[in-house]
Amino acid sequence: MAGQDTTASVRVESLVKKFGKxxxxxxxxxxxxxxxxxxxxxxxxxxxxxxxxxLCGLLRPTSGKAVVAGFDVARQAExxxxxxxxxxxxxxxxxxxxxxxxxxFFAGMYSVPRDLADARIREAIAMAGLAGHxxxxxxTLAGGWKQRLALGCSILHRPKVLFLDEPTSGVDPISRxxxxxxxxxxxxxxxxxxxxxHYMDEAEYCNRLALMNRGALVALGTPNELKxxxxxxxxxxxxxxxxxPALEVLQHNPAxxxxxxxxxxxxxxxEDAAAATTSLPGYLAEHGVKCTRLEPIPPSLEDVFxxxxxxxxxxGEVTAS
Amino acid sequence: xxxxxxxQIRRDPRSLFIALIMPVMQMAMLGYGVSLxxxxxxxxxxxxxxxxxxxxxxxxxxxxxxFDLVKTVDNYRELTAAVDSDRSKLAVVIPFxxxxxxxxxxQTNVQVIVDGTDDNTANLATDYARAVIGQFSVDFxxxxxxxxxxxxxxxxxxxxxxxxxFNEDLESRNFIIPGIVALVMALVxxxxxxxxxxxxxxxxxxxxxxxxxxxxxxxxxxxxxxxFAIGLVDAAMCVAIGVWWFDVPFRGTLTSLFATTSLFLIxxxxxxxxxxxxxxxxxxxxxxxxxxxxxxxxxxxxxxxPIDQMPPVIxxxxxxxxxxxxxxxxxxxxxxxVGVRAxxxxxxxxxxxxxxxxxxxxxxxxxxxx
Numbered sequence: 001m002a003g004q005d006t007t008a009s010v011r012v013e014s015l016v017k018k019f020g021k022x023x024x025x026x027x028x029x030x031x032x033x034x035x036x037x038x039x040x041x042x043x044x045x046x047x048x049x050x051x052x053x054x055l056c057g058l059l060r061p062t063s064g065k066a067v068v069a070g071f072d073v074a075r076q077a078e079x080x081x082x083x084x085x086x087x088x089x090x091x092x093x094x095x096x097x098x099x100x101x102x103x104x105f106f107a108g109m110y111s112v113p114r115d116l117a118d119a120r121i122r123e124a125i126a127m128a129g130l131a132g133h134x135x136x137x138x139x140t141l142a143g144g145w146k147q148r149l150a151l152g153c154s155i156l157h158r159p160k161v162l163f164l165d166e167p168t169s170g171v172d173p174i175s176r177x178x179x180x181x182x183x184x185x186x187x188x189x190x191x192x193x194x195x196x197x198h199y200m201d202e203a204e205y206c207n208r209l210a211l212m213n214r215g216a217l218v219a220l221g222t223p224n225e226l227k228x229x230x231x232x233x234x235x236x237x238x239x240x241x242x243x244x245p246a247l248e249v250l251q252h253n254p255a256x257x258x259x260x261x262x263x264x265x266x267x268x269x270x271e272d273a274a275a276a277t278t279s280l281p282g283y284l285a286e287h288g289v290k291c292t293r294l295e296p297i298p299p300s301l302e303d304v305f306x307x308x309x310x311x312x313x314x315x316g317e318v319t320a321s
Numbered sequence: 322x323x324x325x326x327x328x329q330i331r332r333d334p335r336s337l338f339i340a341l342i343m344p345v346m347q348m349a350m351l352g353y354g355v356s357l358x359x360x361x362x363x364x365x366x367x368x369x370x371x372x373x374x375x376x377x378x379x380x381x382x383x384x385x386x387x388f389d390l391v392k393t394v395d396n397y398r399e400l401t402a403a404v405d406s407d408r409s410k411l412a413v414v415i416p417f418x419x420x421x422x423x424x425x426x427x428q429t430n431v432q433v434i435v436d437g438t439d440d441n442t443a444n445l446a447t448d449y450a451r452a453v454i455g456q457f458s459v460d461f462x463x464x465x466x467x468x469x470x471x472x473x474x475x476x477x478x479x480x481x482x483x484x485x486x487f488n489e490d491l492e493s494r495n496f497i498i499p500g501i502v503a504l505v506m507a508l509v510x511x512x513x514x515x516x517x518x519x520x521x522x523x524x525x526x527x528x529x530x531x532x533x534x535x536x537x538x539x540x541x542x543x544x545x546x547x548x549f550a551i552g553l554v555d556a557a558m559c560v561a562i563g564v565w566w567f568d569v570p571f572r573g574t575l576t577s578l579f580a581t582t583s584l585f586l587i588x589x590x591x592x593x594x595x596x597x598x599x600x601x602x603x604x605x606x607x608x609x610x611x612x613x614x615x616x617x618x619x620x621x622x623x624x625x626x627p628i629d630q631m632p633p634v635i636x637x638x639x640x641x642x643x644x645x646x647x648x649x650x651x652x653x654x655x656x657x658x659v660g661v662r663a664x665x666x667x668x669x670x671x672x673x674x675x676x677x678x679x680x681x682x683x684x685x686x687x688x689x690x691x
Contacts, residue, residue: 019691053690056532057532057688057689058528058531058532058688058690059689059690059691077688078534078536081534084532086532087529088528088529088532091525092524092525092526092527092528092529093526093529094329094526095524096328096329096333097325097328097329097332101325105325106533108322109530109533109534109535110533110534137332153529154529
């Protein structure tokens with residue numbers, strides 16, 4: 001295809017999107033390779049959806065440049081649309097249509113040639129595991145099936161880049177797992193899969209991750225790179241009683257870089273794991289806190305994110321730092 | 322696109338209802354309800370004299386299809402109670418000296434009590450009553466004079482106001498049914514199309530749709546073609562009901578009917594589409610659609626209120642009300658049976674509207690979220 005950039009399937013250069021005074025996307029730059037699963041991780045309102053919509057040609061960038069499948073999203077939106085598949089955050093197939101009618105409709109919308117359409121619809125049904133349910137009304141499908149059908153609809157025209165905006169929100173874990181198998185399958189076929197999520201486990205499945213916070217890209221790399229290079233010091237898991245005072249006390253200890261509540265325990269970032277595991281129980285006991293467990297753990301992406309931004313991804317609340 | 326839309330309409334009971342049942346209901350409701358004739362007005366009579374003459378007058382009232390003589394009473398109390406309780410719309414009191422005064426040729430004094438709560442019916446009832454009494458007194462005097470051997474026409478006749486010409490044979494219905502056809506088309510067309518785009522915005526399917534390479538023109542035609550077809554079916558239904566149920570004459574040709582209806586539909590659907598594009602909630606879109614289509618069609622198209630009798634300012638406004646032209650055309654096609662050629666001016670006006678609105682509608686829809 002003319003003007004096709006073979007090295008990058010998506011290239012974004014200091015992309016900015018403002019809604020009035022509010023900056024939803026703030027000077028974001030990155031590039032993706034064909035066949036890559038590229039994850040967008042961040043709390044709600046971090047600018048993930050807005051960025052994806054810009055890349056799909058649904059929103060105009062305020063400034064900066066974005067090239068998708070070799071076409072400029074601002075000037076060649078129609079060409080971009082022919083080469084992408086998009087699954088929006090909200091389930092957006094027609095509930096009053098049957099499964100096969102939705103597929104036929106989108107085959108028509110993507111101008112899939114008639115002689116290819118039937119075969120591809122059959123493939124999509126097989127892929128989504130919807131065989132035998134072709135004539136069910138879409139409204140009657142369970143969440144995970146709906147998501148797979150939506151995915152099936154968005155790849156009928158064999159797009160080069162696939163944008164999935166929180167595709168698995170509200171879907172049960174088994175269906176999520178199945179959905180990710182499909183994503184890997186597609187990436188294996190050379191499709192660039194763009195996926196936004198706020199599930200940590202899903203983020204681990206991505207080849208590369210972009211961490212977003214308040215419109216800005218705060219980190220970019222493979223999940224391992226992010227965990228290894230961005231974490232300052234080592235991470236300890238601390239089970240303490242009572243939890244609240246423990247957090248406060250730990251934050252005042254000079255050996256502690258950071259401490260935050262994770263579930264029923266604390267994640268404590270320290271400079272030296274070995275020194276801290278010996279000194280901290282005594283320090284806590286002096287302040288009337290009982291420590292039942294204190295041990296080094298491998299950092300999760302959530303820890304990375306909290307350390308970088310002081311914010312949680314799922315709940316979005318600011319933790320003490 | 323069009324096929325999907327049709328399937329969706331078929332599976333959506335609400336759309337189906339608006340498309341097919343509402344026109345019938347509208348026709349029935351308005352056809353019966355918006356009759357400007359009053360018939361079978363319940364009448365109470367207090368005949369104080371009880372003479373041959375007063376009975377003759379009562380017979381006249383009974384013979385008239387505009388009145389139903391409910392009861393003859395013998396006191397005022399019962400009479401006023403009947404009017405108060407809505408059992409009677411019109412009460413007639415014939416005085417003690419009715420026959421005497423009638424012969425005197427000075428004045429016949431018949432008291433008429435009218436329920437003025439419904440202004441329109443009250444006016445009509447008074448007019449009808451005056452006509453009945455007036456005719457009676459003229460006939461009576463003519464007869465009496467002849468019996469006396471006097472020349473007819475001499476002496477003081479009872480003065481009757483000449484404005485009591487009333488619709489002898491349901492004329493207002495003939496006049497109103499074509500207007501109702503326009504009303505139904507405006508209502509159904511605008512309501513259905515106004516919902517079509519906004520529904521997709523509300524359900525989130527629009528975001529998916531505009532991420533595909535489909536052009537905005539394709540969206541528009543795909544959306545409107547099914548409603549255009551439904552509009553023509555509705556028009557045929559309305560005309561059929563008008564002709565076979567309400568016995569309204571249809572003197573024109575179906576070709577001219579459908580040709581002009583198509584023009585009107587383009588205007589109405591275009592307006593509905595633009596509203597739907599501009600307002601992304603179904604509720605808001607349908608409200609606005611009713612406001613810009615139903616209201617002007619009802620008030621300013623000459624459907625209910627004759628345009629010639631409007632104040633000049635309002636009359637000037639009616640020239641921009643597109644449905645005015647359609648109502649004019651429909652009335653002419655129904656009642657006069659003239660072809661498109663005789664209706665050149667309103668048809669041209671409609672065509673201009675169709676082109677302008679059509680052009681605006683094709684450019685209204687943008688495939689972006691901002």
